[in-house]
Amino acid sequence: MLKFQLMTEKDKREAAYIERKRMQEEERKKRLFNPRVRLIGIDKDALEAQVQEKKRLEAEKKRIDDIFENELKKADEIAVALEQKEKEEVKKLKKEINEFRKNFQKTEDRREFDLNDPNGMKKQLPCRLHDDDPRLGPSSAQKFEGEDLVSEERLKVQRDQIKAWLSQQLIEKEQAEKERKLAEDAYKAAVIARDHRAIELANIEKNCRRKLEEATTKYNLALAEEKCKSQMTKRQQTLEDNTAEIYNTMMSELLTESPDVAQSNMGPGKKIAYSYKGMSEEEKLQVRKDQMAQAEEARKKKQQEERNQREFDEYINGTQKSVYLMDLEIERKKRExxxxxxxxxxxxxxxxxNRKKFLDKIVYMNRATDEYFDQFNKSTR
Structure with missing residues (x-):
C-alpha cells in the first residue's frame, strides 16, 4: 500500500499517470476482446430506432399521465367542492345550535346554577329570620328544641320540591328532545331543499330541451308545409304548361299529314325536324339498300377477322411448340x-x-498445446 504522506508531487503525478494508463488499457481490452463489437460493430440504425421508440413511449406515457393528472385534478376539485359544501352545512348547523343555546339554554336558567352562582352568597338569607324559621335545625345553633314541630310541612315542601324538580327535568328533557328533532328536521329540510333544487334544475333543463325540440319540430313542419305548397304550385304550373303545350301542338302544323310542311327553305334536301312526318317510299327503299350493303360489308369483315384469328392461333400453337422443345433442351442441358x-x-x-488425411498423419503430427495458445491475447499492444 502506498504511503501518500511520504510521496512527493512528482510521485503523485507518476502514480496518477500509471493509474490512468492502466484504466485506459482495461477499457481497450474490453473493446478489442469483445468479438461482437470488434467484428460486427454497433448497429446505429437499430440504436436510433430504439431511441425513437423510447421517445415515443415516453411521449405516450407523458400524454397518459397528463390525461390521468387532469382527471385526478377534476376529481379533486369536485371532492374539494363537496367537502367545502359539507363543511359549510356543518358550520351553519353548529352556528344555529350555538344560537339556540345562546338564546334558550342560558347559564342562569340551569337547575344547578345556584351552586355555581358567583353572587350566591349575596342572595342567601340570613341564618335566622324569626323563631319559626324552618331552616333552623338542631345543628344550626340558633334554636334548641326537643322535637321537630314542622316536620310534616317540611316533608311536604320537600316532596313538592322533588316533584317540581322531576317535572322540570321531564320538561327540559322533552324540550331538548324537541330541539334535537328540530335541528335534525332543519338539516333534513336543507338536504331535501338541495335535492329539490337539483331536481328542479333538471326539470328546467328537460323543459328547455323539450321546448327546443318542439320549436325545431314546428320549424320543420313549417318547412315541410312550405315545401308541399311549393311542390303543388310547381305541379300546377307544370300541368298548365303541359296543357298549353298540348293545345299548341294540336293547333300547329305538327300533326298534319302534309309532307310539304317539313320542307325547309335552306335547300331541297333540308328538312324541318319538328315538322318531319317520316320518309317516303323511295327514301325507305334507298335506306333498305344501304342497310343490305352495310350487312354484306359486316359479313365480309367478320369472315376476314375469323381468318386472321385462325392464322394467329396457328402461329401461337407453333410458337408454343417451339418453346416447349426449347424448354426440353434446356432441361436436358441442366441435367447434364x-x-x-x-x-x-x-x-x-x-x-x-486425401489432403486432410495427409495433413493429419504427416504435416500436423506435432500439435500445439493449450499453454502455447494461452500466451496470446494478454495485452492489446
Missing part, C-alpha cells in the same frame, strides 16, 4: 450440368479427404 457438378464435387471431396 448437374451431373457434371456432382461428379466434380465427388472428385473434390475425395481430394479434400
Amino acid at each position: 450440368e448437374r451431373k457434371k457438378i456432382a461428379e466434380e464435387n465427388l472428385r473434390l471431396a475425395e481430394e479434400q479427404r
Whole structure:
C-alpha cells in the first residue's frame, strides 16, 4: 500500500499517470476482446430506432399521465367542492345550535346554577329570620328544641320540591328532545331543499330541451308545409304548361299529314325536324339498300377477322411448340450440368479427404498445446 504522506508531487503525478494508463488499457481490452463489437460493430440504425421508440413511449406515457393528472385534478376539485359544501352545512348547523343555546339554554336558567352562582352568597338569607324559621335545625345553633314541630310541612315542601324538580327535568328533557328533532328536521329540510333544487334544475333543463325540440319540430313542419305548397304550385304550373303545350301542338302544323310542311327553305334536301312526318317510299327503299350493303360489308369483315384469328392461333400453337422443345433442351442441358457438378464435387471431396488425411498423419503430427495458445491475447499492444 502506498504511503501518500511520504510521496512527493512528482510521485503523485507518476502514480496518477500509471493509474490512468492502466484504466485506459482495461477499457481497450474490453473493446478489442469483445468479438461482437470488434467484428460486427454497433448497429446505429437499430440504436436510433430504439431511441425513437423510447421517445415515443415516453411521449405516450407523458400524454397518459397528463390525461390521468387532469382527471385526478377534476376529481379533486369536485371532492374539494363537496367537502367545502359539507363543511359549510356543518358550520351553519353548529352556528344555529350555538344560537339556540345562546338564546334558550342560558347559564342562569340551569337547575344547578345556584351552586355555581358567583353572587350566591349575596342572595342567601340570613341564618335566622324569626323563631319559626324552618331552616333552623338542631345543628344550626340558633334554636334548641326537643322535637321537630314542622316536620310534616317540611316533608311536604320537600316532596313538592322533588316533584317540581322531576317535572322540570321531564320538561327540559322533552324540550331538548324537541330541539334535537328540530335541528335534525332543519338539516333534513336543507338536504331535501338541495335535492329539490337539483331536481328542479333538471326539470328546467328537460323543459328547455323539450321546448327546443318542439320549436325545431314546428320549424320543420313549417318547412315541410312550405315545401308541399311549393311542390303543388310547381305541379300546377307544370300541368298548365303541359296543357298549353298540348293545345299548341294540336293547333300547329305538327300533326298534319302534309309532307310539304317539313320542307325547309335552306335547300331541297333540308328538312324541318319538328315538322318531319317520316320518309317516303323511295327514301325507305334507298335506306333498305344501304342497310343490305352495310350487312354484306359486316359479313365480309367478320369472315376476314375469323381468318386472321385462325392464322394467329396457328402461329401461337407453333410458337408454343417451339418453346416447349426449347424448354426440353434446356432441361436436358441442366441435367447434364448437374451431373457434371456432382461428379466434380465427388472428385473434390475425395481430394479434400486425401489432403486432410495427409495433413493429419504427416504435416500436423506435432500439435500445439493449450499453454502455447494461452500466451496470446494478454495485452492489446
